[in-house]
Amino acid sequence: LFLVAETGFHRIYGYDDCKATADWLLAQTDVRPIVGIVCGSGMGGLADTLKNQVAFSYEDIPHFPQSTVHGHAGRLVFGTLKGRPCVCMQGRFHLYEGYPIQKITLPMRIFKLLGVETVILTNAAGGLNQDFKVGDVMIIKDHLNVPGFAGNNPLSGPNDERFGVRFPCMSDAYDRELQQMAMEIGQELGYGDFLREGVYCVLGGPSFETIAECRMLHRLGADAVGMSTVHEVLVARHCGMRVFALSLITNQAVMDYDSEEKANHEEVLQTGKQRAEQLERLVSTMVTRIEQNNNNDA
Ligand SMILES: O=P(O)(O)O[C@@H]1C[C@H](O)[C@@H](CO)O1
Numbered sequence: 001l002f003l004v005a006e007t008g009f010h011r012i013y014g015y016d017d018c019k020a021t022a023d024w025l026l027a028q029t030d031v032r033p034i035v036g037i038v039c040g041s042g043m044g045g046l047a048d049t050l051k052n053q054v055a056f057s058y059e060d061i062p063h064f065p066q067s068t069v070h071g072h073a074g075r076l077v078f079g080t081l082k083g084r085p086c087v088c089m090q091g092r093f094h095l096y097e098g099y100p101i102q103k104i105t106l107p108m109r110i111f112k113l114l115g116v117e118t119v120i121l122t123n124a125a126g127g128l129n130q131d132f133k134v135g136d137v138m139i140i141k142d143h144l145n146v147p148g149f150a151g152n153n154p155l156s157g158p159n160d161e162r163f164g165v166r167f168p169c170m171s172d173a174y175d176r177e178l179q180q181m182a183m184e185i186g187q188e189l190g191y192g193d194f195l196r197e198g199v200y201c202v203l204g205g206p207s208f209e210t211i212a213e214c215r216m217l218h219r220l221g222a223d224a225v226g227m228s229t230v231h232e233v234l235v236a237r238h239c240g241m242r243v244f245a246l247s248l249i250t251n252q253a254v255m256d257y258d259s260e261e262k263a264n265h266e267e268v269l270q271t272g273k274q275r276a277e278q279l280e281r282l283v284s285t286m287v288t289r290i291e292q293n294n295n296n297d298a
Pocket of ligand 1: 039040041042069092094122123124125205226227228229264265268
């Protein structure tokens, strides 16, 4: 019995499963999304700003994992942002929840089969860069994939060419035009004071980092540390979607043995609430400016 349960849990969902889920969703909504959005911890309010919503609980969607983390509601919301058709994950999946990495990233392939061309990912992260403050928004220009160093990459296993090539390039993972657009929009909206750019490092979690780990990651070139996003980026790029990602710096990573600070999830969610409205405005303005059909070069 134990073996059967284990096998079920580790089942890899292939092209046909993703297609079946995408077709199931498309049969129940007229929205044909061109942008897919993933809400980070405490940032689920973004999904509530969609108009003409058709929402699905994750538990009702075939093959979909379930959200288990506070601050991740577990709803897939279709609708429009300023008239543009979008789909939004109000809640994402993390390695520390116990899911195999291919299941964490399954929604990216479903996005692709729904017709999504551009993915916007958000996350909460700890600031390693000493110039960053809590509440800063970091446009991600690159990443360090620590689980990937240890062989935990969602693209491991048989490659299905219908999604993408065996060895996808990642030096252009984060679309430069979209980064530029976000900077410009941020300036227009008066967010210049808290808009930054930098390198995001993913770890497995759920424990927050030790002081020595934070110091090491900073020395290795990371500006922020978190527990998500990179796996989704790999799979989204593999199947040719454009990617934009940002981190909300919800806490300062502790780098100093004299510090009394302690990272905690409540602070993460609280910072998310404080910046929610500005993040929503930044993302919705980006969505209105994203061109359709410019994503077939990857
Ligand atoms: O989904 P994200 O990356 O925003 O969630 C971060 C990482 C952990 O899940 C959690 C820690 O507070 O927030």
